[in-house]
Amino acid sequence: MKRKLDFSKLGFGTGMIHAGQEPDPSYGALATPIYQTSTFCFDTAEEGGEIFSGERAGYAYTRGGNPTTTALEQKLSILEGGEAAIATASGMGAVGGALLAYAKAGDHILRGRCIYSCTEHVFRENLSKFNIEVTSADFSDLEAVAGGIKENTKLLYFESMSNPMMELSDIREISRIAHDRGIKVVVDNTFTPPPEIRPLSLGADLVVHSTTKYINGHGDAIGGAIIGAKEELDPIRSGITTKLLGTTPSPFNSYLVLRGMQTMELRMQRHCENGFAIASFLEGNPHVKRVYYPGLSSSPQHALAERMMKGNYGGILAFELKDGIRGMKAFDACKKLLNSFTIPSIAVSLGDPGTLVEHAASMTHGAVPAEEREREGITDALIRVSAGLEDKEDLLADFRAAFSVLD
Structure with a gap:
């Protein structure tokens, strides 16, 4: 059996080529196949029940998981140094999944003042319908961040580099401020993907991406990603992205992003x-x-x-x-x-x-x-x-x- 690679000891380029991509066990295909199917068959009724219950690893329905998308998620986790990743159908699917994971009615979110306009729309128009309060602060100013936190603040959300003003935020210091108060940190790292900035290594709890952009790199596929610790991502996958939002990517788009990441x-x-x-x-x-x-x-x-x-x-x-x-x-x-x-x-x-x-x-x-x-x-x-x-x-x-x- 081929020896498994330890990506923690390998360079960034090596990881982007090899992570998540092993020769296909059915026929030995080097490139990850596109499993273009909506559902999967079971050998027995017992097997089906075990896969649905989680007792056995496997696939039942592509909205819940697909081998092509799994390969992409493994590569995405290596990209940001996270334990796991959730691939989504768009960057906004990733943003929505991360926000709903941490905020509920009565909570407060402090966001960066200058962010992607669609994300700004969600904060301005949508979250108020769930009785979630949102205010903004200049995240390039640590005093403004600390001053914007309230007793009911549950989440800080900002972009590593703001769109379109290119303002950086000190992720390490902001994460320290948040975690001292028991507040979660979500960073949109679309503008500065690795090897530029790795927010998880600087203290962020979750990273979101529009993989449409640099990660895919070819302008031919829409996608998103949430990356972080497995215990943080499991409830997002089981209850939000696959059910409430239904933002699972198509296997073909997962393949395109997977291919793009190799370069x-x-x-x-x-x-x-x-x-x-x-x-x-x-x-x-x-x-x-x-x-x-x-x-x-x-x-x-x-x-x-x-x-x-x-x-x-x-x-x-x-x-x-x-x-x-x-x-x-x-x-x-x-x-x-x-x-x-x-x-x-x-x-x-x-x-x-x-x-x-x-x-x-x-x-x-x-x-x-x-x-x-x-x-x-x-x-x-x-x-x-x-x-x-x-x-x-x-x-x-x-x-x-x-x-x-x-x-």
Whole structure:
């Protein structure tokens, strides 16, 4: 029998290639097969009863488990250094599962002030229907976090790097503040996946991801994940994601994400390299008011970025154009610039092979009330960039050409 690998002693790239993927026992297939089935058969009625009761390992119905998805979940747990993982049909399925695991009627959740707009919608519109109170705080300010905690606070929820303002949160210190008060910590790590940041190692209880983004890396599958300790995840799987929410991914999407993860280390290196190059170019551009990217030495959070990210500063950034360029309003200047790119595509999402650009105030955060956008710093002058895997010099040449229309 082949010796089992100890992933705690192996590098990140090795883990992403081999974790969860063994030759198929039926025919020896090297690539994990797609078990495209809704239900599974049993040899005997007794076997069926034992699998349903949990006395015997096995599969009964794909909403509750599937071999392709199990392989993905094993790889996801290695990705973040967790004991277990739950794959979901989307990133929002993961967010919903994590929130409902820890909060009930009468509880309070303290959330980051600047978060993904769909998550913000859940906090603003949905949780109040369950009598769950939600308030926000600036999670880049530890005093604001501590000051925002109430007697009935059960959960702190924030993004490792906020969307779209690229503000880092000190996960280790926030987790210490929370755990001293018996409060759980959930971190959305979509923007800064390993090898950039590992929230569990810094004290977080659960990590959620939209695997649609960097983890899949090819822009062709929707998915999500919740990662953490097995005892935390078992009740989420049994009662929330598979039943209340029904957010089990399709076997085919599990296969696509599983395949994408095998090249994750190499992809993330290129994303980080291109993100830093674009941010550096923008910092020196006369039409740019400010660049939001903690990898720049000029960033007020650069010291925290060095400590948490260890040189892997990511491939996503944002920048603001200056006011009154050629007499234009900020929104019109942004539109003119976006329409002038040839290599980047105008699209939301991130982590694709191709570079993506978008206008946050009218696209990803268009549904967020204007006054809240302004409080968070999401102005009409803000553009978000997801640096892709193209040749760096081609990207920089295209950015220079696009900005020339503003001269």
